[in-house]
Amino acid sequence: MEKDTKVPVRDLRVKEKFQLSRFLVRWEMILVYILLALNLVLLITKTDLYLTFGTVQSIIQSGMDLSPLVLGMIFVLMLGDIDVSVASIMIFASMVTGLAMDAGIPMILCVLLGILAGVACGAFNGALIAYAKMPAVIVTISTSMLFRGIVKIILDVNVLKNFPGFYRALAWTNLFGIPISLICFLLIAVIFIIVLHKSTFGRKLYMIGNNSTCSSYSGVSVEKTKMLVFILMGFMCGVASVFFVGRMGGGVSSTMGTGYELDAIAICVLGGISTNGGKGRVYGPIIATLIMAFLTYTLGLMGVDANSRKILIGIILIVAVLIPNIKMRRKNKSA
Amino acid sequence: MNGQKKSFLKKLISSRNIGLLIGFFILLVVAAIVTPSMFSVNSILSMLQNNAVYALLAVGMMMVVITGGIDLSIASTLSLSGVVCFTLMSKNMEIPTIVWVLLSLLIGAACGALNGLIVGYFKMVPMIATLGTMYIYRGLAFLASGGNWGFPHQFTDSYLAFAAGKTLGLYNILWIVILVFILAGLFLGYTSPGRRIYAIGTNKESAKVAGIKEERITFMAFTICGMLAGLAGMLYTANYAICYYGMAEGYEMIAIAICILGGVSITGGQGRIDGVIIGFLLMSVITYFISLLPGLSVWQDAIQGGIIIVAVAINLFTNYSARKRVLKERGALL
Numbered sequence: 001m002e003k004d005t006k007v008p009v010r011d012l013r014v015k016e017k018f019q020l021s022r023f024l025v026r027w028e029m030i031l032v033y034i035l036l037a038l039n040l041v042l043l044i045t046k047t048d049l050y051l052t053f054g055t056v057q058s059i060i061q062s063g064m065d066l067s068p069l070v071l072g073m074i075f076v077l078m079l080g081d082i083d084v085s086v087a088s089i090m091i092f093a094s095m096v097t098g099l100a101m102d103a104g105i106p107m108i109l110c111v112l113l114g115i116l117a118g119v120a121c122g123a124f125n126g127a128l129i130a131y132a133k134m135p136a137v138i139v140t141i142s143t144s145m146l147f148r149g150i151v152k153i154i155l156d157v158n159v160l161k162n163f164p165g166f167y168r169a170l171a172w173t174n175l176f177g178i179p180i181s182l183i184c185f186l187l188i189a190v191i192f193i194i195v196l197h198k199s200t201f202g203r204k205l206y207m208i209g210n211n212s213t214c215s216s217y218s219g220v221s222v223e224k225t226k227m228l229v230f231i232l233m234g235f236m237c238g239v240a241s242v243f244f245v246g247r248m249g250g251g252v253s254s255t256m257g258t259g260y261e262l263d264a265i266a267i268c269v270l271g272g273i274s275t276n277g278g279k280g281r282v283y284g285p286i287i288a289t290l291i292m293a294f295l296t297y298t299l300g301l302m303g304v305d306a307n308s309r310k311i312l313i314g315i316i317l318i319v320a321v322l323i324p325n326i327k328m329r330r331k332n333k334s335a
Numbered sequence: 336m337n338g339q340k341k342s343f344l345k346k347l348i349s350s351r352n353i354g355l356l357i358g359f360f361i362l363l364v365v366a367a368i369v370t371p372s373m374f375s376v377n378s379i380l381s382m383l384q385n386n387a388v389y390a391l392l393a394v395g396m397m398m399v400v401i402t403g404g405i406d407l408s409i410a411s412t413l414s415l416s417g418v419v420c421f422t423l424m425s426k427n428m429e430i431p432t433i434v435w436v437l438l439s440l441l442i443g444a445a446c447g448a449l450n451g452l453i454v455g456y457f458k459m460v461p462m463i464a465t466l467g468t469m470y471i472y473r474g475l476a477f478l479a480s481g482g483n484w485g486f487p488h489q490f491t492d493s494y495l496a497f498a499a500g501k502t503l504g505l506y507n508i509l510w511i512v513i514l515v516f517i518l519a520g521l522f523l524g525y526t527s528p529g530r531r532i533y534a535i536g537t538n539k540e541s542a543k544v545a546g547i548k549e550e551r552i553t554f555m556a557f558t559i560c561g562m563l564a565g566l567a568g569m570l571y572t573a574n575y576a577i578c579y580y581g582m583a584e585g586y587e588m589i590a591i592a593i594c595i596l597g598g599v600s601i602t603g604g605q606g607r608i609d610g611v612i613i614g615f616l617l618m619s620v621i622t623y624f625i626s627l628l629p630g631l632s633v634w635q636d637a638i639q640g641g642i643i644i645v646a647v648a649i650n651l652f653t654n655y656s657a658r659k660r661v662l663k664e665r666g667a668l669l
Binding site for chain 1 (some may be wrong): 453460469478595602
């Protein structure tokens with residue numbers, strides 16, 4: 001019994017009394033402080049730019065194209081798995097939409113076809129991982145080569161330019177001063193919050209992430225849940241393709257969007273999702289998405305080039321995982 | 336088993352690599368029919384020379400994978416060490432080549448040691464840790480090169496000859512690869528640190544109970560992997576006489592693919608050097624074969640991705656059937 005109490009307490013707690021002092025040092029709140037600090041830095045260094053109408057809007061818009069990937073990735077990481085094929089699936093879905101548009105199929109069907117292609121790719125990943133019990137890392141590494149390879153075979157060096165008109169409007173316009181892409185992101189995020197934190201399906205994810213053997217013995221169908229999560233991931237990749245193509249101004253070639261999978265994972269990890277599975281909330285990554293957008297924009301304004309930014313993202317990724325790791329070890333030692 | 340000596344044929348059939356060898360020969364036969372030009376001594380040698388860098392990366396990756404980890408940063412390490420060696424070399428042409436070789440080993444070891452530190456001592460998931468360092472090393476490579484490319488006329492002759500020169504009819508880089516294969520085989524098979532790599536890959540808890548310092552072994556495996564990647568960086572620049580910060584992007588996947596093809600279990604604890612050698616040969620033949628067929632070069636990514644999936648599936652299936660056979664021998668299964 002003594003040993004059981006040593007096991008790190010994860011987010012399976014039922015309910016706690018609200019404590020202000022605790023609430024203020026929660027990981028999500030720390031992220032909010034970082035976000036505010038970033039804004040402050042931007043405000044001080046580039047006062048004239050910051051106060052111009054539209055700067056903040058365009059910063060937010062610049063980070064929204066990978067937001068659906070982040071939301072899907074939360075669920076995958078929650079299981080203790082990982083999906084590095086998301087960028088390839090996104091491009092694959094974009095290509096299907098583009099080809100369908102070229103073939104003259106009605107617009108709404110094209111969008112659906114694109115999303116359906118994403119779902120199919122996700123289902124392929126899911127079947128291999130859940131039912132064939134192959135390790136998620138290897139499967140998604142190879143399917144990322146496979147899907148992008150298929151896009152390369154079909155598109156070669158051509159660029160698809162024929163996309164639904166509302167794509168660009170979705171990524172570039174504002175509604176009452178708020179970017180439409182942000183509104184979409186928050187709406188989808190609310191659904192994800194409800195699913196993860198209020199539904200049985202979400203609770204199952206925490207269970208499987210903490211101990212999959214245990215949950216399969218207690219009657220949770222691990223295979224089915226995993227399959228569903230990867231299909232959902234594929235669906236979100238399809239949704240992301242809408243924002244991505246809009247953001248890119250309505251053109252798709254086979255080499256676009258490389259590295260998006262790593263950005264999405266980095267944002268999730270920064271948002272406090274444990275890569276071991278079973279730990280984290282949806283709120284964190286939502287704020288982290290905004291942080292990343294502000295960070296890249298601010299660094300860009302300060303004249304830091306894209307490759308040096310890569311170093312910074314790498315360091316953030318490692319530090320964000322290291323801090324909770326060290327904290328946990330201390331807790332275990334003192335217990 | 337049970338004191339009986341198995342005949343050679345039986346041993347061959349039950350060996351794990353038999354499927355791989357059969358696949359290899361089928362591929363060779365197909366290649367011989369479709370592109371007979373592939374089978375001349377010169378083209379085989381140049382095929383091996385072009386793919387030799389993969390072999391070094393695969394051997395390093397193999398050690399990390401056997402511990403149960405994965406290292407995604409090796410391609411970036413390769414790029415960093417190659418860029419640094421080239422940049423310094425082009426400015427100090429009088430310094431002998433061996434210095435650059437040692438420098439590349441050192442840079443690689445430092446990169447690998449950082450990975451090993453984070454994974455071994457801070458207990459971070461290898462995938463995420465090396466994902467982060469992959470970004471960092473690639474960014475550092477860009478900073479070191481300043482975004483400049485290196486072209487053949489900037490290399491000294493002795494630097495180029497270190498990889499692309501010939502000794503006793505074989506390219507120097509192939510001699511290095513052979514040496515690495517032999518050393519890695521001896522290290523993994525016959526030294527106690529080598530055996531410990533298998534021990535922690537098979538079962539971390541029992542290895543710990545048996546007194547193996549798991550942190551140190553993980554650290555060592557990552558450092559060796561980084562060292563080989565660093566050496567591969569110097570050899571890459573010398574072999575192709577070109578250098579830029581984005582070189583070798585995606586090579587880590589090919590190294591993983593070679594390991595998996597060679598029967599290294601991705602969950603750790605299993606894998607032999609002979610399998611990796613066959614995996615390397617198989618991968619070289621496949622890439623060379625694809626490049627010879629007209630119009631197929633765009634298929635390369637898709638084909639390699641497909642091959643990895645199939646290889647993992649076969650790997651898992653053979654593991655499964657081997658377990659079943661053991662249970663049957665014990666009488667636990669009908």
